[in-house]
Amino acid sequence: MPIFSTLLSALVLSVSATGAAHFTQQPRGRIMPPPALECDRSELTSYDGRVITYRRRRGSTFLRIRTNSDTTEEVTIRHPATDDPSKFYLLNGQPFTKSDWRRIERRRKVLINGMRANVWVCRDNPTIQPVVDWRPDDTGAYPRSR
Numbered sequence: 001m002p003i004f005s006t007l008l009s010a011l012v013l014s015v016s017a018t019g020a021a022h023f024t025q026q027p028r029g030r031i032m033p034p035p036a037l038e039c040d041r042s043e044l045t046s047y048d049g050r051v052i053t054y055r056r057r058r059g060s061t062f063l064r065i066r067t068n069s070d071t072t073e074e075v076t077i078r079h080p081a082t083d084d085p086s087k088f089y090l091l092n093g094q095p096f097t098k099s100d101w102r103r104i105e106r107r108r109k110v111l112i113n114g115m116r117a118n119v120w121v122c123r124d125n126p127t128i129q130p131v132v133d134w135r136p137d138d139t140g141a142y143p144r145s146r
Helices: 002-024 098-104
Strands: 044-057 059-067 072-079 089-091 105-107 116-122 131-134
Touching: 044 072, 059 116, 072 116, 089 098, 098 105, 098 131
Parallel strands: 089 131
Antiparallel strands: 044 059, 044 116, 059 072, 116 131
16 A cells, blocks of 8 residues: 555656646736836836837837726837937847837837837836837737736
């Protein structure tokens, strides 16, 4: 009987380990903020979803986001004396480069339809500009699970 008990324990441990590995691959509940964003976590919010309005102009860029939580949020990024907000942009969590513009805009200042993003906003400190993490390959397949 001890051999049976040992085999049964090994089988249970094996199944438990397999189950644990499976769960670690599931989508997470919260999105991690960019490490460079200097905002107290209690003041930080994020809007993840589809960008429905995008206006990039000299001095500011305006975004309206239809979030995965079925809200509509608005964000303005200020970039005085330039029409280039890219220092406040990431692409899939990585620093935004000059060649990344073609991944998010179909032509200069015109966003690709259906573009998705995670936008980080420091609510009570307007001196800290929002950070936009563009997600061109995000299909929104699991919007409620993020």
